Amino acid sequence: MLLFCPTCGNLLTVEEGNQCYRFACPTCPYVHNITRKISSKQFPKLKAVDDVLGGAAAWENVDSTEEKCPKCEHNRAYFMQIQTRSADEPMTIFYKCCNPQCGHQWRE
Incomplete structure:
Protein backbone atom coordinates (compact mmCIF):
# COMPACT_ATOMS: atom_id res chain seq x y z
CA MET A 1 0.00 0.00 0.00
CA LEU A 2 1.48 3.33 -1.04
CA LEU A 3 0.78 6.47 0.93
CA PHE A 4 1.68 9.98 -0.14
CA CYS A 5 2.54 13.07 1.86
CA PRO A 6 -0.47 15.45 2.15
CA THR A 7 1.91 18.43 2.28
CA CYS A 8 4.28 17.91 -0.66
CA GLY A 9 2.94 14.78 -2.45
CA ASN A 10 6.08 12.63 -2.10
CA LEU A 11 5.93 8.93 -1.28
CA LEU A 12 6.00 8.27 2.47
CA THR A 13 8.52 5.82 3.83
CA VAL A 14 8.16 3.64 6.91
CA GLU A 15 10.72 4.23 9.63
CA GLU A 16 11.11 3.09 13.21
CA GLY A 17 10.49 5.86 15.75
CA ASN A 18 10.22 5.85 19.55
CA GLN A 19 8.94 2.29 20.20
CA CYS A 20 6.61 2.45 17.18
CA TYR A 21 6.66 2.62 13.41
CA ARG A 22 5.68 5.76 11.54
CA PHE A 23 5.24 7.14 8.06
CA ALA A 24 7.72 9.91 7.32
CA CYS A 25 8.20 12.16 4.33
CA PRO A 26 11.81 12.24 3.07
CA THR A 27 11.61 15.91 1.93
CA CYS A 28 9.43 17.74 4.47
CA PRO A 29 8.95 17.32 8.25
CA TYR A 30 5.59 15.45 7.93
CA VAL A 31 5.37 12.41 10.25
CA HIS A 32 2.35 10.18 10.94
CA ASN A 33 2.53 7.50 13.66
CA ILE A 34 1.17 4.07 12.79
CA THR A 35 -1.39 3.11 15.44
CA ARG A 36 -3.00 0.08 13.80
CA LYS A 37 -2.27 -2.50 11.16
CA ILE A 38 -2.83 -1.13 7.66
CA SER A 39 -3.31 -3.56 4.82
CA SER A 40 -5.07 -3.59 1.50
CA LYS A 41 -5.39 -6.21 -1.22
CA GLN A 42 -6.61 -5.72 -4.75
CA PHE A 43 -6.68 -8.62 -7.17
CA PRO A 44 -6.64 -7.91 -10.91
CA LYS A 45 -9.65 -8.93 -12.99
CA LEU A 46 -8.81 -11.77 -15.34
CA LYS A 47 -9.70 -11.49 -19.00
CA ALA A 48 -12.17 -13.90 -20.51
CA VAL A 49 -10.41 -16.67 -22.40
CA ASP A 50 -11.05 -16.55 -26.14
CA ASP A 51 -11.44 -19.78 -28.06
CA VAL A 52 -8.54 -19.74 -30.50
CA LEU A 53 -10.28 -22.05 -32.97
CA GLY A 54 -13.46 -19.97 -33.13
Whole structure:
Protein backbone atom coordinates (compact mmCIF):
# COMPACT_ATOMS: atom_id res chain seq x y z
CA MET A 1 0.00 0.00 0.00
CA LEU A 2 1.48 3.33 -1.04
CA LEU A 3 0.78 6.47 0.93
CA PHE A 4 1.68 9.98 -0.14
CA CYS A 5 2.54 13.07 1.86
CA PRO A 6 -0.47 15.45 2.15
CA THR A 7 1.91 18.43 2.28
CA CYS A 8 4.28 17.91 -0.66
CA GLY A 9 2.94 14.78 -2.45
CA ASN A 10 6.08 12.63 -2.10
CA LEU A 11 5.93 8.93 -1.28
CA LEU A 12 6.00 8.27 2.47
CA THR A 13 8.52 5.82 3.83
CA VAL A 14 8.16 3.64 6.91
CA GLU A 15 10.72 4.23 9.63
CA GLU A 16 11.11 3.09 13.21
CA GLY A 17 10.49 5.86 15.75
CA ASN A 18 10.22 5.85 19.55
CA GLN A 19 8.94 2.29 20.20
CA CYS A 20 6.61 2.45 17.18
CA TYR A 21 6.66 2.62 13.41
CA ARG A 22 5.68 5.76 11.54
CA PHE A 23 5.24 7.14 8.06
CA ALA A 24 7.72 9.91 7.32
CA CYS A 25 8.20 12.16 4.33
CA PRO A 26 11.81 12.24 3.07
CA THR A 27 11.61 15.91 1.93
CA CYS A 28 9.43 17.74 4.47
CA PRO A 29 8.95 17.32 8.25
CA TYR A 30 5.59 15.45 7.93
CA VAL A 31 5.37 12.41 10.25
CA HIS A 32 2.35 10.18 10.94
CA ASN A 33 2.53 7.50 13.66
CA ILE A 34 1.17 4.07 12.79
CA THR A 35 -1.39 3.11 15.44
CA ARG A 36 -3.00 0.08 13.80
CA LYS A 37 -2.27 -2.50 11.16
CA ILE A 38 -2.83 -1.13 7.66
CA SER A 39 -3.31 -3.56 4.82
CA SER A 40 -5.07 -3.59 1.50
CA LYS A 41 -5.39 -6.21 -1.22
CA GLN A 42 -6.61 -5.72 -4.75
CA PHE A 43 -6.68 -8.62 -7.17
CA PRO A 44 -6.64 -7.91 -10.91
CA LYS A 45 -9.65 -8.93 -12.99
CA LEU A 46 -8.81 -11.77 -15.34
CA LYS A 47 -9.70 -11.49 -19.00
CA ALA A 48 -12.17 -13.90 -20.51
CA VAL A 49 -10.41 -16.67 -22.40
CA ASP A 50 -11.05 -16.55 -26.14
CA ASP A 51 -11.44 -19.78 -28.06
CA VAL A 52 -8.54 -19.74 -30.50
CA LEU A 53 -10.28 -22.05 -32.97
CA GLY A 54 -13.46 -19.97 -33.13
CA GLY A 55 -15.71 -22.10 -30.91
CA ALA A 56 -18.42 -24.47 -32.13
CA ALA A 57 -19.17 -22.30 -35.17
CA ALA A 58 -15.70 -23.01 -36.60
CA TRP A 59 -16.68 -26.60 -37.47
CA GLU A 60 -19.89 -25.68 -39.39
CA ASN A 61 -18.47 -25.22 -42.90
CA VAL A 62 -15.45 -27.52 -43.04
CA ASP A 63 -14.61 -30.36 -45.40
CA SER A 64 -14.18 -34.01 -44.50
CA THR A 65 -11.43 -36.40 -45.49
CA GLU A 66 -10.41 -40.04 -45.03
CA GLU A 67 -8.70 -40.00 -41.66
CA LYS A 68 -9.03 -42.68 -39.00
CA CYS A 69 -10.27 -41.49 -35.59
CA PRO A 70 -7.84 -42.64 -32.87
CA LYS A 71 -10.72 -43.05 -30.40
CA CYS A 72 -13.52 -44.88 -32.26
CA GLU A 73 -11.63 -45.85 -35.47
CA HIS A 74 -14.29 -44.26 -37.72
CA ASN A 75 -12.64 -43.69 -41.11
CA ARG A 76 -13.87 -40.11 -41.86
CA ALA A 77 -13.09 -36.85 -40.10
CA TYR A 78 -13.73 -33.14 -40.59
CA PHE A 79 -10.59 -31.05 -40.88
CA MET A 80 -9.34 -27.47 -40.96
CA GLN A 81 -5.89 -25.96 -41.27
CA ILE A 82 -4.75 -23.06 -39.11
CA GLN A 83 -1.40 -21.27 -39.05
CA THR A 84 -0.53 -21.56 -35.34
CA ARG A 85 3.23 -20.96 -35.60
CA SER A 86 5.42 -18.60 -37.58
CA ALA A 87 5.03 -18.33 -41.35
CA ASP A 88 8.00 -20.58 -42.13
CA GLU A 89 6.44 -23.49 -40.17
CA PRO A 90 3.80 -25.79 -41.69
CA MET A 91 0.12 -25.25 -40.89
CA THR A 92 -1.49 -27.28 -38.08
CA ILE A 93 -4.31 -29.60 -39.17
CA PHE A 94 -7.19 -29.98 -36.71
CA TYR A 95 -9.51 -33.00 -37.06
CA LYS A 96 -12.95 -33.81 -35.65
CA CYS A 97 -14.48 -37.26 -35.97
CA CYS A 98 -17.51 -37.45 -38.33
CA ASN A 99 -19.16 -40.03 -36.07
CA PRO A 100 -21.84 -38.02 -34.14
CA GLN A 101 -21.56 -40.34 -31.10
CA CYS A 102 -17.78 -39.76 -30.87
CA GLY A 103 -16.93 -36.17 -31.93
CA HIS A 104 -13.32 -36.66 -30.80
CA GLN A 105 -10.94 -33.81 -31.75
CA TRP A 106 -7.21 -34.08 -32.38
CA ARG A 107 -4.49 -32.32 -34.33
CA GLU A 108 -1.59 -33.26 -36.49
